[in-house]
Amino acid sequence: MRILVVGAGATGGFFGALLARAGRDVTFLVRPxxxxxxRERGLRVVGLGEQLELEPKLALAADLTAPFDLVLVTVKEAGLDGAIADLAPAVGPDTLILPVLNGIRHVDALVQRFGERAVLGGVAFVATTIDANGDIERLADLGSLIYGTRDGQPDPRLDEVHRTLSGAGFGAELSTDITTAMWSKWVFIASICAVTCLMRGTIGEVEAVPGGARFAEAVVAEAAAVAAAAGHPVPEASLADARAHVTQKGSPFASSLYRDLTGGMDVEVEQILGDLVARAAASGVPVPLLELVTMQLRVYRNRLRRTAPAAG
Structure with missing residues (x-):
């Protein structure tokens, strides 16, 4: 099975590197x-006392001339439109596209371009970042992919995908209800983002102040209410896990969006929070805390764009 990993950043680089180490046929679609x-440093995964280094098979958009069997889409929101245009030559009539972006709305964009049959649902659980050297740094012992057909119906092509992704050094789960899994992940990540970004602190720092835990639980409740209104209520075990994560005493954990925010970089506010707030409004679900953090991050993003140096 020929796999094209779109992006070799914190997520795509991590899963693609493990797949390549396990002997899978992996090509990374990257920008120049x-x-x-x-090409200079190799693809390196570091942290947690281990280091993986390999010479990846790379392709630029102009290099794609034939379809791949599986396309793993790992870019962030801002790069999705460009990625769709770049990866188009790699999609044939039997290609499966597995996106693992946060949220839901990226699925609509992929379906519009490539059709319902091509696009799977997917969820990635990983704690990685790109360090100052451009290497992929693991921040926690976390790494798994969940995937499946969005209508829950079997697809023979997915059997081979599951065999290929399994046994590569990360968790690989074939789900019969991937849409609920996507909503559950969305509620979790949106809650972590909202708590840490609105309060400008780690989970442990927020929990440590009076009212911090109560605030964090209220954020989870708002996000979960949106999922329930959409017809995909988050299972109670997942909700309990989300509440435990956002109220954990002393936790140094913060979302990647928070790390981008405090690092002065662009943030995925629309993909993770803006779309959730919009769906809440359409369903008549009140989400004042999520609206507040979304507005705050939009102000930040607008300021960032106004002060960014002009290209060229």
Whole structure:
């Protein structure tokens, strides 16, 4: 099975590197700047007392001339439209596209371009970042993919995908209800983002102040109410896990969006929070805390764009 990983960043680089180490046929679709760095340093996964280094098989958009069997889409919100245009030559009549972006709305964009039959649902659980050297740094012992057909119906092509992704050094789960799994992940990540970004602190720092835990639980409740209104209520075990994570005493954990925010970088506010708030409004679900953090991050993003140096 030929696999094209779109992006070699914190998520795509991590899963693609493990797949390549396990002997799978993996090509990374990257932009020229990232390609140059990877050719110079190799693709490295570091942290947690281990280091993986390999020479990845790379492709630029102009290099794609034939379909792949599986396309793993791992870019962030801002890069999705460009990625769709770049990966189009790699999609044939039997290609399966597995996106693992946060939220839901990216599925609509992929379906519009490639059709219902091509697009799977997917969820990634990973705690990684790109360090100052351009390497992928693991921040926690976390790494798994969940995937499935969005209508829950079997697809023979997915059997081979599951065999290929299994046994590569990360969790691989074939789900019969991937849409609920996507909503559950969305509620979790949106809650972590809202708590840490609105309060400008880690989970432990928020929990440590009076009212912090109560605030965090209220954020989870708002996000869960949106999922329930959409017809995909989060299972109680997942909700309990989300509440435990956002109220854990002393936890140094913060979302990647928070790390981007405090690092002065662009943030995925629309994909993770803006779309959730919009769906809440359409369903008549009140989400004042989620609206507040979304507005705050939009102000930040607008300021960032106004002060960014002009290209060229």
């Amino acid at each position: 700047v990232r390609a140059a760095l990877l």
